[in-house]
Amino acid sequence: DAKTTQPNSMESNEEEPVHLPCNHSTISGTDYIHWYRQLPSQGPEYVIHGLTSNVNNRMASLAIAEDRKSSTLILHRATLRDAAVYYCILRGRLGSNYKLTFGKGTLLTVNP
């Protein structure tokens, strides 16, 4: 599985934007970039995914570098409920990689 690298932890203030980086220099052309997050005492939850173009949804935005070797998850206005561990994961195409390979993720702390 292609590997991702994330900072161990980041800190933000409430209502400020947060940019969570992820490096994936060995990404293949067919790998999708997925982000999940895990709130305290809960299972992981899907946040967003993309292939080449930037993506937006109600939770966050995903900015993907032109060479696809890095990406950034953007939380536009952090709230206390966004405090969680954020995982950046590469997913292969249908039929090649059903499992999710988690790293240690980035622990995001949001200060009031």
Added chain:
Amino acid sequence: DAGVTQSPTHLIKTRGQQVTLRCSPKSGHDTVSWYQQALGQGPQFIFQYYEEEERQRGNFPDRFSGHQFPNYSSELNVNALLLGDSALYLCASRKPRTSGGTETQYFGPGTRLLVL
């Protein structure tokens, strides 16, 4: 619409015992995966079940086994428990296979197992 449910929420066992954990997938989902999450680590893939068969397996010993029932629910069995099996066990389900390779997995809250 109920999400993924798991039972029990917590469990305490002693070394050498056997344990069975249960998972009901989200409505409309047919594929179930199990993950083990040790304290301070990300979840590690154990195996995945689809059409009542194990389809993919992670790097876990044969002490870890599973089953999927016709209603898509699933069980994880662990025999001869070791202290190192203490972890949060997560179940995840997803929709039937679609094109695009972007299947989102939905996780349950997990079962916390403590082996003494």
